[in-house]
Amino acid sequence: MTLDWRIGGVALGLVFLLAVTLVKPIGVSTQFVILDGIIGDAVNAELVTKTEEGYTSTNAYLAKSNGKYAKNVANPLNYSFVFVVAMAIGAAVSAKLRGGIDKAERAxxxxxxxxxxxxxxxxxxxxxxxxxxxxxxxxxxxxxxxxxxxxxxxxxxxxxxxxxxxxxxxxxxxxxxxxxxx
Amino acid sequence: MTIFLALILGAAFGAVLDRIGATNPNVAIRMLNLTNLNLAKTIILAIGVGSVLMFGGQMLGLVDVAHMSVKAAYAGVFVGGLLLGTGWAIAGYCPGTGVGAAASGRKDALFFIAGGLLGAAAYMVAYPSIKATGLLNAIAGGKVTLGTIPGAKYEGLTALPGDVLGIVLGLVFIAVAFLLPTNLRAGKAPAGAQATPAE
Structure with missing residues (x-):
């Protein structure tokens, strides 16, 4: 059962408010790049390497902004990546608690x-x-x-x-x- | 501590996305084809509530302005938005809701994630040539907010007080959420919907 939009909207707004108050604004799509990097680095260990100042990559995108993404690929237990993993768990538990999604609808x-x-x-x-x-x-x-x-x-x-x-x-x-x- | 917060905030976000129907592609698609705008009303209200409380909190000193993170404006933001919108309509998922949907048992969302990983990888490879086109060059000052927010490291597009403007715009979002009709296409029932009476 979908929440009334007034309740759902306030709840969603409060989650965004809490995130920016306690840590930083919510974002998700960067973590697809981080997961690609983790997979890529597992296949080819040369992809992300440690330097004296931090991390860099043979991929220009992972290496940009002083290796900000390369660093997160090397350390997946960072806030943003764990946030997305926890988001998946939260959605799964919530869906389960309301009875799950029926079989035909799943596909x-x-x-x-x-x-x-x-x-x-x-x-x-x-x-x-x-x-x-x-x-x-x-x-x-x-x-x-x-x-x-x-x-x-x-x-x-x-x-x-x-x-x-x-x-x-x-x-x-x-x-x-x-x-x-x- | 931040990992603990990531777990709590992430789980709360995922649970709310599930409860508002955002992870349900039927709900997302009926919003985008304008036959059922309940999800749009939810999102617009959330932005309004978040904005009013965040800027209000800043003015009262309860919310640290330094926690703000404003992304750069450049032509690619619009082009990327067009692409994202197209894929969102086709699949009924965006990055966050696709992950939530897959976790709640939707198999088609697993294919969405696989496609997403490949799309992100394609961008990683194409990045130097895209950068060379100038699509990523900052416009209108890049990382800017509409007004000038006291104490923020970001420039304002205008000299208007950014925190007051944030509260005003937040109230506008809240008003729009209430004024927006549920169905913008009169006479057309939500696609694939069961016969349920209108609210």
């Missing part, structure tokens, strides 16, 4: 089913492509719905407004075009 959500049928393979393919575009876009933008839209708009960041404008300018027409059936 193909009902709105997808209404428009594109029961094929799980088709849905998985679309989710994969969607994921690729979302994370490539998030990294180009320097943040996602959490970091740019929620945390950004809350702090009156100009970048948050630019991002939100771009995201909805594409998302609304795409969703209206793709999901027509009720």
């Amino acid at each position: 193909v959500p009902e709105v997808w089913r209404a428009n594109f049928g029961d094929s799980a393979a088709k849905r998985y393919g679309a989710a994969f492509i969607g994921g690729f575009i979302v994370l490539f876009g998030a990294r180009l933008a320097g943040g996602c719905t959490s970091g740019h839209m929620m945390s950004g708009l809350m702090q009156t960041a100009l970048s948050g407004y630019i991002f939100t404008l771009g995201a909805f300018a594409a998302a609304i027409p795409t969703a209206i075009y793709m999901y027509r059936k009720g």
Whole structure:
């Protein structure tokens, strides 16, 4: 059962407030890069290396800003990475407590089913492509719905407004075009 | 201590995302095709509540201004936003909600995460050539807020008092959340919805 938007909105706002009060604003998409780095470094130990000042990488993106990302790849037990792992646990426990998600819905959500049928393979393919575009876009933008839209708009960041404008300018027409059936 | 806070705050965030329906792709898609805006109302209210309390807390000295973290503005923010929006509509997931959905048992979200890891890796490889295009060059001062926030390390786009402006804008967000209709496409039922009476 979805919470009434008034209760849900206050609860979500309080989580964002607590995060910025106690530590820093919430963000998620950078951790996809950190996990890529961890996997990459496990395959090729040359990817991230320790230097006298900290960490660096053969990948220019991981090495940027004085190896800020390289450092987090080398030390996954940092605030931002643990935050995302804990977020997954919190969502899993909450979903379990409200009775879980039924089997058919787990593979193909009902709105997808209404428009594109029961094929799980088709849905998985679309989710994969969607994921690729979302994370490539998030990294180009320097943040996602959490970091740019929620945390950004809350702090009156100009970048948050630019991002939100771009995201909805594409998302609304795409969703209206793709999901027509009720 | 920060790891403990990461566990508590992360778990709270994940649980709330689940309870507001954000990790449910049906809810996200019905928001984006404008047939059920309850999630939009939730998010807009959250931004408003967060903003009013954060800036109010700063003015009272309860919230440390130094904890703010403002991201840079550059053309790529808009282009990246367009891409993210497209993928969000296709999949019904964004990075945080996709991870939450996969953890709550949605198998399609695992494919979203796999695609996301590949997309992030593609960006890591493409980064030097994207940087060379100038898409990442700061515009309008880069890391700026709309007003000038007392004690913040970020410049203001205008000289307006940033904390007061933050509270005013927060109140505007709250008002918009209440004024926004639940369905912007009159006569069209939410896609794939069961026949439930309107609230």
